[in-house]
Amino acid sequence: MPPKPVNTLILGAGAAGLMAAAHAGPDTLVIDHAKAPGEKIRISGGGRCNFTNLHAGPDNFLSENPHFAKSALSRYTQWDFIDLVDRHGIAWHEKTLGQLFCDGSSKEIIAMLLDEMRPADLWLNTSIDEIAHDGSRFRVALTRQGKPVTVHARNLVVATGGKSIPKMGATGLGYRIAEQFGHALTETRPALVPLTFDETTKEVFRPLSGVSLPIRTRCNGVGFDEALLFTHRGLSGPAILQISSYWREGDAISLHLRPDLDLYTALRDRRAEKGGKALATVLSDYLPRALVTQMAEAWELSGNLADQSDTALQRLCDRITDWQVTPTSSEGYRTAEVTLGGVSTQEVSSRTMESQNQPGLYLIGEVMDVTGWLGGYNFQWAWASGAAAGRAIAAQR
The missing domain is CATH 2.40.30.10 (Translation factors)
Known part of the structure; x- marks a missing residue:
C-alpha cells in the first residue's frame, strides 16, 4: 500500500486529540489503538462527563512551570467549551464546586467532538510501529486492523495521554515519542488516586x-x-x-x-x-x-x-x-484518574504547544507536565491545549 500523505496526523482520539482535530482544518487524520474514540470521556463522571469547571484557571493546575498553562487556558476558556456544548444542544448542570456534567450521557460530548472534527479522518484499531522525520515531514509506520500502512505528515500531534488506567490501553507512549525528539520528562506518578x-x-x-x-x-x-x-x-x-x-x-x-x-x-x-x-x-x-x-x-x-x-x-x-x-x-496507575508530570514544558511553546526541538511536532493534553485538580479541570486543559495546537496548524495555511 502506498504511503498516505496528510497535512496533520494526530496520535490519540481522546479529549485533546479530538479537540485538536476540530481546529486543525482539512487533510487531518486521527488514529487510536482503541475500538472507539474518547473512551476516557465515556467513563468520566459516572458516564455523564464532568466536562469542565466554572472556576478553571491556572491556579488549579500543577506543573514545574506554573505559568505554562496560562496562555492556552486564557485563549480557550471554560466559557468557550460551554458555548460549544450549548450550540450542540447538550443539556448540562452544575453539581458542586463549579463542576459541570451532562444531564444525559457522556457519549453526547464524544458525538459533539466527532461532529466538530469533520472532515478529518479517524482510524481506530491502529497501532504505532515507528516514527521518523526525514527533514521535511514525519514518516509514521502503522498497523491498521492488522495491515501495515505508512503515513507521511507535515505536522504530528501527540495526544496519547499518560499512564493512568492501563486497562484502557494507557502505555506512556507519548513520553517515548517526546524523548525521541529530544524532550526531557519530569517525574511521573499517579495522581487523583486513592x-x-x-x-x-x-x-x-x-x-x-x-x-x-x-x-x-x-x-x-x-x-x-x-x-x-x-x-x-x-x-x-x-x-x-x-x-x-x-x-x-x-x-x-x-x-x-x-x-x-x-x-x-x-x-x-x-x-x-x-x-x-x-x-x-x-x-x-x-x-x-x-x-x-x-x-x-x-x-x-x-x-x-x-x-x-x-x-x-x-x-x-x-x-x-x-x-x-x-x-x-x-493504588497506582490502575485507578489514578490522571498522571502527574510528563513532558517538560521547557522546550514547548505555551502558545501553540509546538516543540521547539522539532518543528511540526505538537504535544498536548495529559502527556504534558500539566495536571489539573479533580472536577473537570483536566478536561479543560485537554480542550485548551488541543485548541491551541489545532489553531496554530490551521494558521499555517
Whole structure:
C-alpha cells in the first residue's frame, strides 16, 4: 500500500486529540489503538462527563512551570467549551464546586467532538510501529486492523495521554515519542488516586469501608474541603484524590473532620444541656457512628460528656480536627484518574504547544507536565491545549 500523505496526523482520539482535530482544518487524520474514540470521556463522571469547571484557571493546575498553562487556558476558556456544548444542544448542570456534567450521557460530548472534527479522518484499531522525520515531514509506520500502512505528515500531534488506567490501553507512549525528539520528562506518578496504608491502619479503616463524611484535608501547605470515603484498602473520596497530587511517600496528611462545624462549642453546649450522655453517644450526633466506635476504641474514649473538662474537650477536638495519618502508597496507575508530570514544558511553546526541538511536532493534553485538580479541570486543559495546537496548524495555511 502506498504511503498516505496528510497535512496533520494526530496520535490519540481522546479529549485533546479530538479537540485538536476540530481546529486543525482539512487533510487531518486521527488514529487510536482503541475500538472507539474518547473512551476516557465515556467513563468520566459516572458516564455523564464532568466536562469542565466554572472556576478553571491556572491556579488549579500543577506543573514545574506554573505559568505554562496560562496562555492556552486564557485563549480557550471554560466559557468557550460551554458555548460549544450549548450550540450542540447538550443539556448540562452544575453539581458542586463549579463542576459541570451532562444531564444525559457522556457519549453526547464524544458525538459533539466527532461532529466538530469533520472532515478529518479517524482510524481506530491502529497501532504505532515507528516514527521518523526525514527533514521535511514525519514518516509514521502503522498497523491498521492488522495491515501495515505508512503515513507521511507535515505536522504530528501527540495526544496519547499518560499512564493512568492501563486497562484502557494507557502505555506512556507519548513520553517515548517526546524523548525521541529530544524532550526531557519530569517525574511521573499517579495522581487523583486513592491512598493506601500499612496493615495496622488498614485494620482500623476496614470496618469503616463505605463510610463517608465532609472533611478538610491538608498536606504540604495545600488543603481541600471535600468528602472523605473509607475503603477496605485505605482512604478515597474527592478530598483524598485531590490531596494525592500533593502527597509524597513519608508525608502525613491532616484530616479535619466536619470542618463545617465548631465541634468544641457544640460539645460544650451539649455538656451543659445533656451532660449525662456518654461521650461517644454525643459524638455520634456529629460524626458517623461507625467512625466514633473505632475512635472510642483506638483513642480510649470513655465516660459521660459531663466528665470532660474544657481542656479534655479541646484536646479531643484538636485530635478530631487534625487527625494525622501517614499513607504508605497509593493504588497506582490502575485507578489514578490522571498522571502527574510528563513532558517538560521547557522546550514547548505555551502558545501553540509546538516543540521547539522539532518543528511540526505538537504535544498536548495529559502527556504534558500539566495536571489539573479533580472536577473537570483536566478536561479543560485537554480542550485548551488541543485548541491551541489545532489553531496554530490551521494558521499555517
